[in-house]
Amino acid sequence: MPDPDYEPGSKEDFDRLYQSTYERIFRSLVALTGSPAAAEDCTQEAFLKAFKDWKHWNRTAPAEAWVYRIAINTALSHRRRERLREVGELVRRLGRPHQPDPTEAEIAPDLLREIRRLPPKQAAAIVLRHLHGYNNREMAAILGIPESTVATRLADAKKTLRARLGPDRG
Amino acid sequence: MISKNGFDLDAQLEQQLHRQLGTLSGPSPQVFQSAYHAAFLKASGRGLVSSLVFAASSRAVAGLAVAAFAVGGGSLVAAAATGSSNPVVWGRTVTTAVQTCKDARNRTHGIGECVSRVAQQQGAEERAAHSHGNSEQDHPTAPSSSTSNGHGHGRANGRSPGSSPGATPSGPENNHLTGPPATPPDQPK
Numbered sequence: 001m002p003d004p005d006y007e008p009g010s011k012e013d014f015d016r017l018y019q020s021t022y023e024r025i026f027r028s029l030v031a032l033t034g035s036p037a038a039a040e041d042c043t044q045e046a047f048l049k050a051f052k053d054w055k056h057w058n059r060t061a062p063a064e065a066w067v068y069r070i071a072i073n074t075a076l077s078h079r080r081r082e083r084l085r086e087v088g089e090l091v092r093r094l095g096r097p098h099q100p101d102p103t104e105a106e107i108a109p110d111l112l113r114e115i116r117r118l119p120p121k122q123a124a125a126i127v128l129r130h131l132h133g134y135n136n137r138e139m140a141a142i143l144g145i146p147e148s149t150v151a152t153r154l155a156d157a158k159k160t161l162r163a164r165l166g167p168d169r170g
Numbered sequence: 171m172i173s174k175n176g177f178d179l180d181a182q183l184e185q186q187l188h189r190q191l192g193t194l195s196g197p198s199p200q201v202f203q204s205a206y207h208a209a210f211l212k213a214s215g216r217g218l219v220s221s222l223v224f225a226a227s228s229r230a231v232a233g234l235a236v237a238a239f240a241v242g243g244g245s246l247v248a249a250a251a252t253g254s255s256n257p258v259v260w261g262r263t264v265t266t267a268v269q270t271c272k273d274a275r276n277r278t279h280g281i282g283e284c285v286s287r288v289a290q291q292q293g294a295e296e297r298a299a300h301s302h303g304n305s306e307q308d309h310p311t312a313p314s315s316s317t318s319n320g321h322g323h324g325r326a327n328g329r330s331p332g333s334s335p336g337a338t339p340s341g342p343e344n345n346h347l348t349g350p351p352a353t354p355p356d357q358p359k
Contacts, residue, residue, distance in 0.1 A: 051206035
């Protein structure tokens with residue numbers, strides 16, 4: 001579906017896109033990264049990447065979905081880096097008592113923690129559906145995958161969450 | 171979907187995600203604070219100074235120019251007004267302008283605006299002459315007009331109407347615009 005609201009390459013239009021999508025993207029990335037600070041970094045990085053490629057944006061895809069996809073991929077890359085860093089930290093901390101990271105104390109309830117434990121692509125699907133209310137077609141456009149894959153990811157994620165959070169757990 | 175134990179995961183997800191993240195906002199949602207905007211400014215060759223200049227109003231820019239003049243940057247303004255980098259030319263231009271205005275009005279009060287206008291006009295002529303290869307005007311020892319001794323003081327611009335011209339050529343031999351004040355002008359009785 002063409003997006004007549006934005007002109008590829010226009011700085012002013014990109015500014016509007018930033019202002020209209022920033023909050024939603026930031027919240028999604030908080031859920032995916034588990035940290036507002038990391039989410040802020042990823043959000044800024046994502047918009048920077050998007051801006052560099054803005055003149056090549058294909059108008060047949062909604063601009064918001066396009067920038068959302070970049071943001072989610074950025075967050076997923078961040079998570080991969082974090083995992084690698086955590087492995088290194090774990091090796092260094094062997095034998096020492098665990099010191100909690102104060103930045104993680106802001107967002108630490110069970111649900112978010114469990115979402116973070118999901119495979120990243122499943123976590124992204126959960127956030128897009130249940131935080132922002134996107135339907136499968138919209139999520140397919142955002143994630144760049146078939147609708148059937150969206151449905152599969154959602155089903156797998158819920159199965160895992162239900163097992164971990166539901167009353168039957170344990 | 172509600173499980174057999176009454177656990178509605180969908181409702182829990184929506185409720186908790188909205189409660190925990192719904193009101194969360196980032197620290198810098200403004201465009202001018204964003205990383206891409208900074209990259210844009212850098213790529214277009216406009217750094218912090220340029221962005222500040224763009225943000226400032228024309229009045230603020232004018233205020234900065236006046237302030238720069240007051241603290242000693244007047245040479246830049248004078249040079250711009252007279253079209254010469256030589257302080258001798260600045261003084262000569264203003265001296266000529268003052269005399270022209272005195273002759274035209276036969277008085278010395280309220281000629282500030284006139285002096286400013288004439289000085290700018292002469293500056294334009296200086297620039298035109300300079301651009302045609304006539305560098306004689308900029309030489310301190312070059313012949314000058316009858317009203318100048320070649321060592322004038324004064325400011326070509328920036329005086330309010332009605333203020334004392336304060337730009338006579340009778341001061342000490344000093345070519346600095348920002349130096350001691352010029353000798354007060356002769357006041358008519």
